[in-house]
Amino acid sequence: MSTEVQEAINMEGSAAAEPSMFLDRHSGRGDRMFHGVAMGFASALPILAVAILVVLGIASALCMKSMGWGFLVSQEWDPVKENFGAAAFAYGTILSSFLALLIAGPLGIAIALTITEFAPIKFRSAAAFLVEMLAAVPSVIYGLWGMFVLAPLMRVYVNPILVKCIGKPFFDGAGTGLCMLTAGVVVAIMILPTVMAICREVFDSVPVALRESALALGATRWESTTLSVLAPSKAGIVGALILGMGRALGETMAVTMVIGNRALISPNLLGPSDSLASAIANQFTEATSSMHLSALAELGFLLFFITMALNMAARLLVWATATRMGGS
Amino acid sequence: MPGLQGGMSARRRYTDLGMRGLCWLAMLAVVIPLCSLLVYVIMQGTKRFDFDFFRNLPRPVGIPGAGMANGIVGTLELVICGSLFGVPTGVMAGVYLSEYGGKGKRFAQVVRFLADVLSGVPSIVTGIFAYEIVVRPMQGFSALAGGFALGTMMIPVVTRATEEMMNLVPGGLREASLALGVPKWKTTLMVVLRTAQSGIATGVLLALARVAGETAPLLFTSFNNQFWPSSPMQPTASLTVQIFNYAISPYEEWHDQAWTGAFVLLIMVLLVSLASRLVFSRSKQTIF
Numbered sequence: 001m002s003t004e005v006q007e008a009i010n011m012e013g014s015a016a017a018e019p020s021m022f023l024d025r026h027s028g029r030g031d032r033m034f035h036g037v038a039m040g041f042a043s044a045l046p047i048l049a050v051a052i053l054v055v056l057g058i059a060s061a062l063c064m065k066s067m068g069w070g071f072l073v074s075q076e077w078d079p080v081k082e083n084f085g086a087a088a089f090a091y092g093t094i095l096s097s098f099l100a101l102l103i104a105g106p107l108g109i110a111i112a113l114t115i116t117e118f119a120p121i122k123f124r125s126a127a128a129f130l131v132e133m134l135a136a137v138p139s140v141i142y143g144l145w146g147m148f149v150l151a152p153l154m155r156v157y158v159n160p161i162l163v164k165c166i167g168k169p170f171f172d173g174a175g176t177g178l179c180m181l182t183a184g185v186v187v188a189i190m191i192l193p194t195v196m197a198i199c200r201e202v203f204d205s206v207p208v209a210l211r212e213s214a215l216a217l218g219a220t221r222w223e224s225t226t227l228s229v230l231a232p233s234k235a236g237i238v239g240a241l242i243l244g245m246g247r248a249l250g251e252t253m254a255v256t257m258v259i260g261n262r263a264l265i266s267p268n269l270l271g272p273s274d275s276l277a278s279a280i281a282n283q284f285t286e287a288t289s290s291m292h293l294s295a296l297a298e299l300g301f302l303l304f305f306i307t308m309a310l311n312m313a314a315r316l317l318v319w320a321t322a323t324r325m326g327g328s
Numbered sequence: 329m330p331g332l333q334g335g336m337s338a339r340r341r342y343t344d345l346g347m348r349g350l351c352w353l354a355m356l357a358v359v360i361p362l363c364s365l366l367v368y369v370i371m372q373g374t375k376r377f378d379f380d381f382f383r384n385l386p387r388p389v390g391i392p393g394a395g396m397a398n399g400i401v402g403t404l405e406l407v408i409c410g411s412l413f414g415v416p417t418g419v420m421a422g423v424y425l426s427e428y429g430g431k432g433k434r435f436a437q438v439v440r441f442l443a444d445v446l447s448g449v450p451s452i453v454t455g456i457f458a459y460e461i462v463v464r465p466m467q468g469f470s471a472l473a474g475g476f477a478l479g480t481m482m483i484p485v486v487t488r489a490t491e492e493m494m495n496l497v498p499g500g501l502r503e504a505s506l507a508l509g510v511p512k513w514k515t516t517l518m519v520v521l522r523t524a525q526s527g528i529a530t531g532v533l534l535a536l537a538r539v540a541g542e543t544a545p546l547l548f549t550s551f552n553n554q555f556w557p558s559s560p561m562q563p564t565a566s567l568t569v570q571i572f573n574y575a576i577s578p579y580e581e582w583h584d585q586a587w588t589g590a591f592v593l594l595i596m597v598l599l600v601s602l603a604s605r606l607v608f609s610r611s612k613q614t615i616f
């Protein structure tokens with residue numbers, strides 16, 4: 001296009017060509033420089049991503065060399081004998097995140113539906129504001145609340161009921177309230193805004209005509225919602241859930257404060273447990289040997305890998321649904 | 329026509345009502361913990377809330393008049409330190425994505441994707457990264473290391489926010505400026521960036537509020553300090569780490585102080601979030 005214009009200008013004669021060349025010569029250099037500088041800053045992101053990967057790899061090399069793949073399956077964590085295994089921590093991380101998702105998933109979807117489909121317009125921004133507030137609260141404050149408010153509540157009211165009604169093996173012994181279940185509940189509250197916000201985005205991208213056509217065919221509000229909103233959003237919802245899971249896996253402070261910090265693999269949700277992130281938070285400053293530090297770094301590496309894989313999968317899913325909706 | 333009127337079976341009607349009711353119940357299920365959290369932070373946090381808290385250093389259990397002055401200043405210092413390199417990098421990367429990173433550009437797509445991925449890196453992992461990059465070579469915990477960790481966390485957030493805001497600027501403005509013979513880089517800086525500036529400020533403020541509440545990446549980068557640090561190269565207290573340490577301590581008195589710290593932190597974070605909303609509503613008026 002621009003070359004055509006330039007040719008046209010050239011054909012007009014040299015007098016008209018002069019100013020455009022003048023502009024090109026002088027602004028070209030500035031533009032190229034600015035482009036370069038901006039690109040340099042933009043490349044900070046790939047550099048950072050690679051650097052995190054490399055640095056974590058180097059930091060955990062010592063432990064990788066001595067423990068090998070056994071690190072992933074061994075439950076033993078003995079800094080004195082320098083024998084390290086991540087299995088118990090990985091179990092705690094995955095189970096607590098799964099519990100959180102089990103609670104936050106349906107809640108997040110339901111709230112997103114309420115906001116996009118059922119609530120009166122006036123109510124919507126207030127509800128969105130409320131959920132944003134949840135997202136703004138720092139995780140250490142959730143931890144504080146979990147420790148001093150939620151955990152005692154769970155110990156006195158909720159746990160005895162669970163023990164009585166369901167019992168072993170999942171709910172055994174009254175415990176202190178600082179347990180896997182409490183961690184799951186606290187993390188659920190924390191990832192709710194993520195799940196909800198993305199679900200809302202996905203639901204909003206469904207064309208209004210789809211809802212209207214379902215209603216016109218005699219569907220109830222709920223039927224039109226399941227048929228024309230939930231059904232086409234499936235992949236997007238899965239993406240939202242995975243992203244929520246990703247946040248839950250990396251959650252550190254609140255979990256550290258309520259999970260009880262004892263690395264055990266046990267089906268009992270009312271017993272203490274530990275997670276990858278809280279092991280790092282608790283032990284990193286106290287680690288004396290370089291082997292211990294390296295083992296903790298490898299825990300971080302493991303956590304990084306799990307969350308990255310999940311995040312990438314989720315982003316691709318959300319993108320795929322969004323582009324498909326946009327295309328139709 | 330009777331078929332149309334009485335066509336809906338009771339089961340369908342009740343499912344409809346029931347499911348919609350459940351959705352509203354879910355809303356309520358979120359309001360309760362949020363209210364409980366706010367009420368507790370306010371009730372417990374104001375118990376010991378006084379001028380001493382802002383003026384004095386932490387003191388041993390049993391000695392009255394303890395405060396978290398160094399933690400409050402430390403948090404501000406860490407956030408400023410982080411934004412000094414996080415904000416320019418993020419804004420420029422966002423400028424690149426919006427002005428030079430069209431759909432076809434492979435590199436821009438990679439940067440965009442990585443910005444999303446990086447914003448999902450667990451903060452404790454960022455802490456280990458900062459430890460290895462800054463603390464280990466400098467052989468000591470420092471505010472610099474903490475700031476580095478926070479800045480690293482800010483970059484992807486600020487990048488995406490900047491890109492989004494720059495994309496909102498109508499193409500006509502760019503074309504008008506270019507048509508006047510203004511080179512593209514000047515157009516970008518003086519016209520596009522200027523128009524989008526309050527939107528970008530909103531994104532930056534939100535990122536600030538987010539990292540100000542971070543604890544995990546600070547535990548082993550800026551560490552903690554019971555006194556005033558004499559330089560940014562020394563271990564530095566932060567409100568969040570102080571709250572954490574006091575919360576897991578066995579002392580009732582420190583628990584109270586942790587709640588007061590939480591109250592102050594929450595107010596700081598909410599004020600910044602609120603400020604970002606105000607800036608944003610103003611920016612809407614200028615762009616549209």
